Amino acid sequence: MKRVPVPTATTAGGETNAYLVDEPAGSLPVDEPAGSLLVDPGARTDALDTAVAARDVVHIAVTHTHPDHVGAVAAYAAETGATVWARRGREARFEAATGVVPDRTFADGERVGGLTVLDTPGHAPDHVAFETGDGILVGDLALASGSVAVAAPEGDMRAYLVALRRLLARDPARLYPGHGPVVDDPESTIRRRYDHRLDRERRIERAVRSGADSVDAVLDVAYDRDLSGVRDLAAATVRAHLDKLAVEGRVRFDAETGRVEPR
Numbered sequence: 001m002k003r004v005p006v007p008t009a010t011t012a013g014g015e016t017n018a019y020l021v022d023e024p025a026g027s028l029p030v031d032e033p034a035g036s037l038l039v040d041p042g043a044r045t046d047a048l049d050t051a052v053a054a055r056d057v058v059h060i061a062v063t064h065t066h067p068d069h070v071g072a073v074a075a076y077a078a079e080t081g082a083t084v085w086a087r088r089g090r091e092a093r094f095e096a097a098t099g100v101v102p103d104r105t106f107a108d109g110e111r112v113g114g115l116t117v118l119d120t121p122g123h124a125p126d127h128v129a130f131e132t133g134d135g136i137l138v139g140d141l142a143l144a145s146g147s148v149a150v151a152a153p154e155g156d157m158r159a160y161l162v163a164l165r166r167l168l169a170r171d172p173a174r175l176y177p178g179h180g181p182v183v184d185d186p187e188s189t190i191r192r193r194y195d196h197r198l199d200r201e202r203r204i205e206r207a208v209r210s211g212a213d214s215v216d217a218v219l220d221v222a223y224d225r226d227l228s229g230v231r232d233l234a235a236a237t238v239r240a241h242l243d244k245l246a247v248e249g250r251v252r253f254d255a256e257t258g259r260v261e262p263r
Contacts, residue, residue: 001134003176004051008042008068016042016068017178019137020051021130023114037061037113038082039130039137040178041072052076059113061085061106063139063178064124065097073098085112090126120167122160123148129167135174135186141167142193144180150197151236152255157197157244164194204241208251208262215239215258 001022005015019039035058041048057080062069077084077100086094086102095101106112108119108128115130115137123140130137140148141163150160167175168190175183175190183189200222207221218238219227227234242260246253253260 001132001176002051003182004045004048006041006043006045006048006072008071015179016040017176017180018042018048018051018072019176020055020057021113021115021132021137022055035059035113037115037130038076038080039063040069040139041076042068042070044072044075048072052080057082059083059085061112061130062094062098063129063137063141064127065090065094066124066140067097069139069178070098074100087126087128093126118166118170120163122150122156122158122163124154125156127163131170131172135176135182136167136170136172137176138167139178141177142175142183142190143177144183144189146180147193147196149233149237150240151233152239152243153236155236155240157201157240158247161194161197164190164197168194200237201241201245204238205245205250208242208245208260213260215242215260218242218260 002020004018006018007014008016018041021037036055037059038057040062060073060077060082083103084100085104085106088105088107091102106117108117110117115132118129118131120129120141121127127139129141150157172186175186177183203222204218207218212218212221215235215238219234223234242253245251249263251260252263
């Protein structure tokens with residue numbers, strides 16, 4: 001497994017990790033050629049060009065179709081002739097994001113090359129992870145430090161928490177995230193991310209029960225730090241939490257007006 005950070009327009013440190021996963025023939029389905037899988041080529045760089053040129057790239061896939069994960073899919077597909085994969089049912093979204101019509105599709109539990117697909121929506125509706133014998137490529141599901149954006153209307157907080165629980169249940173040896181370093185303590189990292197979300201949820205629900213009746217009002221009560229420059233993202237995160245609380249019958253939330261009240 002080779003990780004190649006490439007500069008991208010992202011709030012998660014300014015780089016996206018592209019991965020090259022080498023799969024020996026014995027680990028693949030009988031009809032699959034041996035070679036490498038390129039995951040999340042967010043941009044084309046000299047370093048990634050060199051890494052790709054040193055391998056026989058036969059598959060290209062992405063954890064999700066946010067721009068910082070797909071920027072070089074078309075270029076490397078054209079250069080390598082690799083089979084391009086997309087989440088089944090999300091082909092139109094994939095084509096719109098990459099400019100490439102996928103050659104093949106996958107679903108939860110199926111294999112791309114020698115990797116097993118895990119559905120992990122929440123950060124994005126088409127988000128997946130790829131399980132290898134050495135660990136799991138988790139995209140934007142979990143990072144070594146900091147939190148992942150789960151922002152309404154696209155982000156789904158209920159789905160995200162389920163995805164974290166599913167990841168924890170797989171008991172991976174390590175995590176290969178979309179941004180930042182490899183995670184060698186998966187269990188504690190996943191639990192920190194999960195507990196952070198539940199803590200934020202409790203703060204938001206307390207804010208509503210204390211009288212905060214709008215997204216802006218909840219922001220002012222539930223966040224104890226300066227939100228300059230990130231207020232819009234924080235508001236979208238609050239909306240995702242309120243959507244979850246509303247589905248669970250714990251608050252009433254009008255997503256159109258942003259009004260909220262306790263149940």
